[in-house]
Amino acid sequence: MKKLGILSALVLGSLSFGAVAQAPAYPSRPIRLLVGFAPGGAADYVARAMSDALGKAMGQPIVIENRAGAGSSIAAEVAAKSVPDGYTVLIASPSSISVNPALNTKLHYTARDLMPITKLTSSPLVIAANPATGINSIQDLIVRAKKAPGALNYATSGNGSAPHLGAALFIQLTGVQMTHIPFRGGSLAIQSVIAGDTQLTFGTPPSVLPMMQAGRLRGLAVSTRERTALVPGVPGMAEAGLPEYGIEFWYGLFVPAGTPPAIIKKIFEATATAMQQPSVKAALAREGTEVALSPSPEQFAAFLNEDAKFWVKLVKNAGVKLE
Missing domain, CATH: 3.40.190.10 (Periplasmic binding protein-like II)
Structure with a gap:
């Protein structure tokens, strides 16, 4: 009986090890990319411009899902509540990451529920x-x-x-x-x-x-103080007679909090590869947007901490109502 018990333990152990060893490497299925606006807008365009290149870099298709509404907070909430396994990624701007969670108490997520991967693009309005x-x-x-x-x-x-x-x-x-x-x-x-x-x-x-x-x-x-080649033939705010005005906006990638570091690293590296493709850069430039990658997820997080101060202060000072 003792020998049988030892043999059973060895068999069970080998089966368990085999299950772990055979677990599929990430990613093993298509990845969902959530967009918080309807098709045809800037976030949707950035997502579609990069999706093929990102899919190739990840080794799996990128499936774009538009979840419009509430200043892109609907998509952000879906992402925040998704399983943190790397198969749900959010493309977002300051509105859903910094502004809405800080000032709209009706939301069911906070900025802490999303982990930053990298900034993707920067553009004027x-x-x-x-x-x-x-x-x-x-x-x-x-x-x-x-x-x-x-x-x-x-x-x-x-x-x-x-x-x-x-x-x-x-x-x-x-x-x-x-x-x-x-x-x-x-x-x-x-x-x-x-x-x-x-x-x-x-x-x-x-x-x-x-x-x-x-x-x-x-x-x-x-909306920038000076002219930009991204929007040819249109003056900057200084030239237009309002030099104190200056604003840019960005889009970045986020995943649910709790996503493993190895998966975050994989998405970051694949995104950097995709966004550096000449075809992606050219497609974005045609639409007045330029690639603006973060050096690392940690540096993107540090940028967000400072950037949020600007947007939240603006909303409070201007008396913007978000409900």
């Missing part, structure tokens, strides 16, 4: 108007808004989004009154401006540039 408004410059916009407080409607990709906060800073600095009309994504906001339902937008380059090039929107300025 573009202030653009329907040509039929006759608004051809930032100074035209300020004059018109002051002449009829609240009469101008501006469209953005949602409450608490980077475009919404860009507009809030503009209103704070100029003292004008305009009415915010939020949508569930940048492309929907742009469509409303083109249709004349709203008069202008603080939009992301991928949403705005094609319509500017088609003559259906007029670019007034980019």
Whole structure:
């Protein structure tokens, strides 16, 4: 009996070891990439521009899932509550990572529920108007808004989004009154401006540039102080007569808290490989966006700590309502 017990233990031990040894290496199945906005906006465009290259670097397909709404907080909450196994990744901006969790008590996640991987891109916003408004410059916009407080409607990709906060800073600095009309994504906001339902937008380059090039929107300025080659032919804020204004926005990758360090390292390295591909850089540049990778997940986390202070202060000072 004693020999039988020892033999059984050896057999069970060998089976257990075999199960561990045969566990599939990460990743062994497709990876879900959550996007917090509707198709056609900047976040969606960045995700689609990089997804093929990232899939090749990871060795598994990247499946993009759009979960629009609540200034991208819906997607962030889904990511935060997902199993931390590397098969759910979130592409997000300051709105869902820094602003909404800090200021919206109704959310069911916090910034601590998401772990940073790397910053992906950096872009200016573009202030653009329907040509039929006759608004051809930032100074035209300020004059018109002051002449009829609240009469101008501006469209953005949602409450608490980077475009919404860009507009809030503009209103704070100029003292004008305009009415915010939020949508569930940048492309929907742009469509409303083109249709004349709203008069202008603080939009992301991928949403705005094609319509500017088609003559259906007029670019007034980019949100950076100086001109940028990312949006040719459009002045920076200093040139437009508002030198105290300056803002950029970014997108980055995040995973649920508790994701193993080895998986985070794998995603970081694969993302760096994908984003350095000339085809990815060229696709993003065509839409007014540039690659801006973090040196490491730790340095991206340090950047987020400082970046959050700017956005949260802006929201509080401007009295932005996120509900």
